Amino acid sequence: MRILCIILLIAIQLPGLELISYANAQTSQNNKTVQIRKRAGSQNTRPVGFKDSANSKSNSLSPSLIDNSSTQTFTGDAADNLDYRVTRGCLRRSLNDDNLPESIGIEDRTFSEFFRNQTRAFFEHMRGNCVPYAVALGKRNRFESLSIMNGPVQDNKTEIWTFTPSAVGGFLIQQDYLKDESKRFAEIQIPLRNVLYDPNKVSDKLPVELVWDLNALIKQIYPETNNTLENTNSVVRLIIDFGDRERWAQIWAVEIINPTNGEVYASAYWLERGDIPGGFFTANGEPLEHAFWTNPLSYRRISRGVGMVPAGRRKSTKPSAANTKAAVAAATNPQPQSGQNKQRYRAHMGIDYAAPIGTPVFSVATGKVIQLGFNGAFGNLIILEHPGNYRTYYAHLSSFNPELELGNEVRRGFEIGSVGMTGRSTGPHLHFELRKDGVYVDPYSAKTQLNLWLMRDTDSGQLTREILLLGSVLKN
Numbered sequence: 001m002r003i004l005c006i007i008l009l010i011a012i013q014l015p016g017l018e019l020i021s022y023a024n025a026q027t028s029q030n031n032k033t034v035q036i037r038k039r040a041g042s043q044n045t046r047p048v049g050f051k052d053s054a055n056s057k058s059n060s061l062s063p064s065l066i067d068n069s070s071t072q073t074f075t076g077d078a079a080d081n082l083d084y085r086v087t088r089g090c091l092r093r094s095l096n097d098d099n100l101p102e103s104i105g106i107e108d109r110t111f112s113e114f115f116r117n118q119t120r121a122f123f124e125h126m127r128g129n130c131v132p133y134a135v136a137l138g139k140r141n142r143f144e145s146l147s148i149m150n151g152p153v154q155d156n157k158t159e160i161w162t163f164t165p166s167a168v169g170g171f172l173i174q175q176d177y178l179k180d181e182s183k184r185f186a187e188i189q190i191p192l193r194n195v196l197y198d199p200n201k202v203s204d205k206l207p208v209e210l211v212w213d214l215n216a217l218i219k220q221i222y223p224e225t226n227n228t229l230e231n232t233n234s235v236v237r238l239i240i241d242f243g244d245r246e247r248w249a250q251i252w253a254v255e256i257i258n259p260t261n262g263e264v265y266a267s268a269y270w271l272e273r274g275d276i277p278g279g280f281f282t283a284n285g286e287p288l289e290h291a292f293w294t295n296p297l298s299y300r301r302i303s304r305g306v307g308m309v310p311a312g313r314r315k316s317t318k319p320s321a322a323n324t325k326a327a328v329a330a331a332t333n334p335q336p337q338s339g340q341n342k343q344r345y346r347a348h349m350g351i352d353y354a355a356p357i358g359t360p361v362f363s364v365a366t367g368k369v370i371q372l373g374f375n376g377a378f379g380n381l382i383i384l385e386h387p388g389n390y391r392t393y394y395a396h397l398s399s400f401n402p403e404l405e406l407g408n409e410v411r412r413g414f415e416i417g418s419v420g421m422t423g424r425s426t427g428p429h430l431h432f433e434l435r436k437d438g439v440y441v442d443p444y445s446a447k448t449q450l451n452l453w454l455m456r457d458t459d460s461g462q463l464t465r466e467i468l469l470l471g472s473v474l475k476n
Contacts, residue, residue, distance in 0.1 A: 084138050084285050088467050090130035097123045104135050108143040114171050127151030134468035136460045145460040147468045164461040192234040207249045209413035217254050220288050221266040235259050239470045248411050253470035269466045271459050276388035277365050289453035293364045294443050349440040350433040357398050357428045359419040369408045379423020382416050393433035396425045
């Protein structure tokens, strides 16, 4: 039986906000009906995932979709906060809208008073019969963040306010207006079974680096032991910015949902963080980045950590006749002595991924090329520099992507080279390193807690904001 892959593309035209999928949405002044025209082909001739440094531009989130129905709660571990939980919904309006914090479980009286004083004008411009919100609460019900929208309507009057605690005391407000946004979003729904077992069916629908991202995400948020959903009509819902010459293509939200009742089985959201690389997190704040930063290729086996490896042998020389006692001692005592065969060792730091020569090697995160060429024991080496003073090393390569040059920026998932055994190598493999401030860190060690894959206090506000704006509509 031939399985059809149903792709649902939704293009919505809003004042000041253009949502574009694989079709171009155009709306004339005299005709308010959105007309869909298929894109003849990509207008971007540059290599996918590759960018000259002069053309680079950082992403900033722009909202596209809205959650405007009942409540849903996500719970789980976020870093060391075992009680972190997120709730979203649309609270029915009343005469006391400014009591919203207490109504949704926020017990911080100081924040409730602050909220009432700051939102009087906000509620005067409410539309609709409910207030969309997303709230994150931490251990002992500690307030983490709250995002609200001025009604379940999207147009040039839509406002989104996000409240977070300030590091110096008090609270911060971030106000966003859809009319100021210019990003292009698309919603795509793909059957879960196709994503799990036949990624080729979506490779012609998504840029190759987004397919790489999607596969890595689904493997993490969909439990391997749960094989019931794939036999249903469950779908993977994606919110995507396809990017342009100035902006990388990016998945902003992924959900595995039941299209019949709207139940969300699992979800992930992209958080853009200026001081360090952005990352994917689940709706309850659990990090998903570790798997990305430790998978630069498909490998057969792996060895890791800091240790000592043989560095070769010195040539042996005969003991001198004048030192007969030393020679006898050397014969009876196996400890190395001067003039004997002596095994030397050198420090080995990094992760070795065994793979055949020619196996593609991918960048684990978006970064700038600062090393491209032969480098002694490393052989053919690429070093990428990432925000936050992180660097990744890819060594012993057999070849480089011919499009790469020093100073280029590459996106996560971009093929930068191929596995080889150049330099000091005993066999074909990729030597990979992650360094912070120039110091090697073992990403597989349980003691390694990098901010790369932790939900920080400063990230919570962006998470609730994205859940509210990009999450699927909940059904009663």
